[in-house]
Amino acid sequence: MAFKDLYNAVQEIDGRVKTGALTVLAIEHSDIKHVIEMWSGQIDPDALRGSYIEGPLGPPVVLGEHEALIALSREMCTAKPHGRYWRRLVYTKELMHVFDTEEEKSDTEAKFDLQIQKFADPTLEMTPQFRSEAKAVWRAMMVLCQEERRQEFVAKIASGDITLDYIAAAIHFPLPYIHYLLQENYTEITAHLVEG
Amino acid sequence: MHNLEALKKHLYRDNKVKNVKFFPGQSRDATPDDMARELIKFFADPSNGDAEPDEEVAACRA
Numbered sequence: 001m002a003f004k005d006l007y008n009a010v011q012e013i014d015g016r017v018k019t020g021a022l023t024v025l026a027i028e029h030s031d032i033k034h035v036i037e038m039w040s041g042q043i044d045p046d047a048l049r050g051s052y053i054e055g056p057l058g059p060p061v062v063l064g065e066h067e068a069l070i071a072l073s074r075e076m077c078t079a080k081p082h083g084r085y086w087r088r089l090v091y092t093k094e095l096m097h098v099f100d101t102e103e104e105k106s107d108t109e110a111k112f113d114l115q116i117q118k119f120a121d122p123t124l125e126m127t128p129q130f131r132s133e134a135k136a137v138w139r140a141m142m143v144l145c146q147e148e149r150r151q152e153f154v155a156k157i158a159s160g161d162i163t164l165d166y167i168a169a170a171i172h173f174p175l176p177y178i179h180y181l182l183q184e185n186y187t188e189i190t191a192h193l194v195e196g
Numbered sequence: 197m198h199n200l201e202a203l204k205k206h207l208y209r210d211n212k213v214k215n216v217k218f219f220p221g222q223s224r225d226a227t228p229d230d231m232a233r234e235l236i237k238f239f240a241d242p243s244n245g246d247a248e249p250d251e252e253v254a255a256c257r258a
Contacts, residue, residue, distance in 0.1 A: 020257035037253055038244060042237040046223040047230040053207070054215035060244045065214075071238055073221075077256070087256060090219045097217045105215040109208045112216060116200070116228040119220055133217055 003099040003139060004194050005029040010143045016171060017144055019091055030098040034067040037091060045076035049086065052094035054105070070094040085174045089137075092144055096136035101196075104132035135193060141180055142190050145171050150181050157182060199233040206239060 006029045010017055023035055032054070038061070043050075050072040055063025063069055070091055077087040106112040106129045115129040145153075149171075156162040168175045180186070207213045218231055238244065 018257065023257070037257070039253055040238045040241060040244065042241045043234045045221050047221040047226040048234040049219040049221055051219070051235055052215065052217040053213055055213065057207075057211045057213055060239065060242060063213075068215075071235070073234075078252075084256060093219055094217060097215060100215055100217075106217070107214050109204050112204060112208070115216075116218065116231065119218070119231070120228055136217065 002029055003096070006099075007139075007142060007194050011146050011148070013146065017146065019088060019095075022092060022095060022143060026095050026098050032066055032068050032098040034064075035070060035095065035098070036061070036063070036068070037070045037072065039072050039074040039077050041074045043071065043073035043075070045073040045079075049073055049076050050090040050094050052097045054097075068098060082168075082174060085168065085172050088144060088172050089140055089174055089177060092140035093136045096139040096143075097132065099139070100132050100136075101128075104128045104135075138180075138189065138193050141173075141177065142193065144173060145181055150186070154182055197229050199229045199236050202236055203232040206236075 006022075006025050009025050009029075010022070013021065023037075027033060027035065050070060053063070053069045053071070055067045055069075056065055057063040057069070061069055061071075072087060072090060072094075076090065077083050079086070106115050111127065111129050114124060114127045115133070118124045118127070118130045153162065153167050153170075157164075157167075164175060164178045167173070167178050167181070173181075183189070207216060220226065220231065221234075
């Protein structure tokens with residue numbers, strides 16, 4: 001169960017990393033054996049873009065042990081012009097939770113309560129469950145843009161040869177998140193996340 | 197907070213899920229109860245049990 005194996009495998013992929021390939025690799029390198037992606041017309045993206053749920057779960061969406069559901073807002077996924085970009089980030093972020101450690105999983109009501117309440121109240125204590133939410137966003141960026149490609153973008157942005165919009169279009173990524181890829185301390189942050 | 201309570205009942209008392217995570221929405225005014233409400237609506241949608249794969253989803257993954 002190692003994110004590092006997925007990260008290393010992604011570095012060998014030529015061109016844009018596809019979420020179908022990421023899903024196959026994530027299953028290969030984690031304890032989760034099946035991931036179901038559903039787009040729901042019921043989910044309002046103003047309140048929620050997506051969610052990851054690990055079974056067992058009963059009807060209407062049946063999940064066994066080691067099976068996961070990624071439910072996304074259909075309105076977000078199909079929005080023009082960049083809904084597909086948002087879907088790539090949100091789906092991949094949720095997919096990264098297949099690498100959550102036992103400590104990071106919200107497997108009780110008490111852990112779930114602290115995790116979801118912290119989205120609205122920054123004064124609440126930091127928990128491993130909430131920290132894994134942020135880790136998953138970073139890990140999604142790490143596998144949607146190979147490190148070699150990211151370094152090319154950093155150099156070309158510095159020389160003025162490309163724009164943030166160019167990067168967003170090249171890797172199909174939401175524009176508001178591109179600046180994270182260009183952060184000076186990106187390699188420092190991500191080095192920790194590769195290992196744990 | 198009734199949506200949050202209903203969601204916890206579905207996930208942890210009626211079922212025994214192992215992990216739940218969220219990508220919040222674009223509105224800064226959305227509360228945890230609002231996030232829970234969206235999942236409650238999702239679970240209440242009878243079409244979610246459909247066995248047929250969603251062609252639009254499949255195309256997006258390729």
